[in-house]
Amino acid sequence: MKQVCAKWILWVASTNFVRSAITEQADLSAFREKPTAKVLLGVMLIILGSLLGWPAVTALGILSLHWQTPWIVVIGGPLVYGISHLVFLGGMYLSGATYSLIFCRWLARVLVERCLAWAFPGHRPELPR
Numbered sequence: 001m002k003q004v005c006a007k008w009i010l011w012v013a014s015t016n017f018v019r020s021a022i023t024e025q026a027d028l029s030a031f032r033e034k035p036t037a038k039v040l041l042g043v044m045l046i047i048l049g050s051l052l053g054w055p056a057v058t059a060l061g062i063l064s065l066h067w068q069t070p071w072i073v074v075i076g077g078p079l080v081y082g083i084s085h086l087v088f089l090g091g092m093y094l095s096g097a098t099y100s101l102i103f104c105r106w107l108a109r110v111l112v113e114r115c116l117a118w119a120f121p122g123h124r125p126e127l128p129r
Contacts, residue, residue: 002119005115005119006119006120009112009115009116009119010119012112012115013112013115013116017105017108018108018109018112020105021105021106021108021109021112022109022112022113025109026102026105026106026108026109027106028102028103028106030098030099030102031099031102038094038095038096039094039095039096039099041091041094042090042091042092042093042094042095042096043091043095044091045087045088045090045091045094046088046091046092046095047091048087048091049084049085049086049087049088049089049090049091050084050088052080052083052084052087053080053081053084053085053088054081056080056081056084057073057077057080057081060072060073060076060077060080061073061077
């Protein structure tokens with residue numbers, strides 16, 4: 001099983017995205033800069049969208065059970081979840097792809113380096129190109 005995981009880890013590590021993140025030692029230093037109002041609004045919308053999603057659907061389900069009216073959750077659940085998804089996407093749009101890409105590069109580097117250390121203890125394999 002470890003051999004299968006090691007092959008998969010090598011495959012992921014050999015992708016251009018991960019290889020460049022490891023080579024350039026991608027970090028989160030861009031987050032030290034003061035964010036603009038647009039980015040802050042985007043982050044707040046992402047948080048709001050996350051808070052609206054499943055908790056609201058759960059609350060509608062509880063109300064539906066309490067009042068014995070299944071249509072509350074049948075109609076309201078997808079509607080509320082769809083609205084929360086749109087709020088989340090609006091937040092992602094406002095906060096920008098730049099910050100998302102910086103975070104994803106850092107996360108890919110950290111995860112793959114840890115997986116490589118687990119799969120190949122003591123040495124780093126040469127990544128295929």
